Amino acid sequence: MAASDSPANASPLTIGLIGPVGTWIGRILLILALAIWVGPLYWLVNTALKVKVQIQSAAPVWFPDPITLENIEWVLDNLDQGAFFRSLRVVSISVGIAMFFGPLMAYALSRFKTRWNGQLENWIISTRMTPPAAMIMPYYFLALHTGLMNNELGLIIVYVAINLPLAVWIMLAFLRSMPDDAEEAALIDGCGVWQAFFLIVLPTLKQSIISGGLLVLILAWNEFFIAFVLMSSNITFPVQVGSFLAVGLNPEYGHMAAAGLLLSLPPILIAVLFRKSLLTGVHAFSGGK
Known part of the structure; x- marks a missing residue:
């Protein structure tokens, strides 16, 4: 590997850009992973607290209104x-x-x-x-x-x-x-x-x-x-x-x-x-x- 390609010879500007970019990529991936894991659980709770009309609605109801405990x-x-x-x-x-x-x-x-x-x-x-x-x-x-x-x-x-x-x-x-x-x-x-x-x-x-x-x-x-x-x-x-x-x-x-x-x-x-x-x-x- 050429001396100019080694990490030690990388410019401070390049290292400074990699740090924030890597941090934001990690945060985005973490948010996506949490959405995949937490999403089904949220929809389970959401459906359990909705009335039947909202459950069968063609458009998704993201927040139950009114909240009901009839299903439980x-x-x-x-x-x-x-x-x-x-x-x-x-x-x-x-x-x-x-x-x-x-x-x-x-x-x-x-x-x-x-x-x-x-x-x-x-x-x-x-x-x-x-x-x-x-x-x-x-x-x-x-x-x-x-x-x-x-x-x-x-x-x-x-x-x-x-x-x-x-x-x-x-x-x-x-x-x-x-x-x-x-x-x-x-x-x-x-x-x-x-x-x-x-x-x-x-x-x-x-x-x-x-x-x-x-x-x-x-x-x-x-x-x-x-x-x-x-x-x-x-x-x-x-x-x-x-x-x-x-x-x-x-x-x-x-x-x-x-x-x-x-x-x-x-x-x-x-x-x-x-x-x-x-x-x-x-x-x-x-x-x-």
């Missing part, structure tokens, strides 16, 4: 409370099991070295990356032949199988970023391996367990496809919300939007209130240290 009230009156509490039980138990065994499995993989550790880790993450549609037939036949169709226990087992690899992967990232000096000191003082884990490592993993649990909780709460197939009669909350889409020849878009809004509120609140913990978990899942 209709959904609350017609929503199956059993589906909501069924989802609450299934998600809570499956997330609890995943976050109990996740740190134990991750600690074993990170501290007990064998020739098969790499293969085990690849297999664990591959099970999480497999599309649910590819595994639904095995899940369906296993549930059918074990009597777990339309059974909360069967759905809990499937959710644990799906979410446990994610919990293990997040814990592995945290454990590998931790120095093992305190563990070695505990072992020298006479502690066993698992005593060192419960007394030294587990308290240190508190933040990672919280972030991993929140991430797994959001994914389990939003899951629709597997619950739709395995729980055809004892439906979960997302499946109940999906049932509002089939309303005949005159679809009630306001009711659909209100149902979707109610389903979205718990994950959105979790993401807003615990955003730092979630970012930590996502960073660990991507392999960050």
Whole structure:
């Protein structure tokens, strides 16, 4: 590269122009990205708060006037409370099991070295990356032949199988970023391996367990496809919300939007209130240290 083309020889005027231009390009791209992400959510809220005439208007109504809660009230009156509490039980138990065994499995993989550790880790993450549609037939036949169709226990087992690899992967990232000096000191003082884990490592993993649990909780709460197939009669909350889409020849878009809004509120609140913990978990899942 010629000396005149090197960054060091670039004129101050060129460098001064690149800075502001790059900043404005970044801002424009950020605004576009936010519009793509926030736009559907805004239209969901907008539709849920509009009267039927405004929803069916040929011209889009960007701001509901007057604001109405009729759609939300209709959904609350017609929503199956059993589906909501069924989802609450299934998600809570499956997330609890995943976050109990996740740190134990991750600690074993990170501290007990064998020739098969790499293969085990690849297999664990591959099970999480497999599309649910590819595994639904095995899940369906296993549930059918074990009597777990339309059974909360069967759905809990499937959710644990799906979410446990994610919990293990997040814990592995945290454990590998931790120095093992305190563990070695505990072992020298006479502690066993698992005593060192419960007394030294587990308290240190508190933040990672919280972030991993929140991430797994959001994914389990939003899951629709597997619950739709395995729980055809004892439906979960997302499946109940999906049932509002089939309303005949005159679809009630306001009711659909209100149902979707109610389903979205718990994950959105979790993401807003615990955003730092979630970012930590996502960073660990991507392999960050």
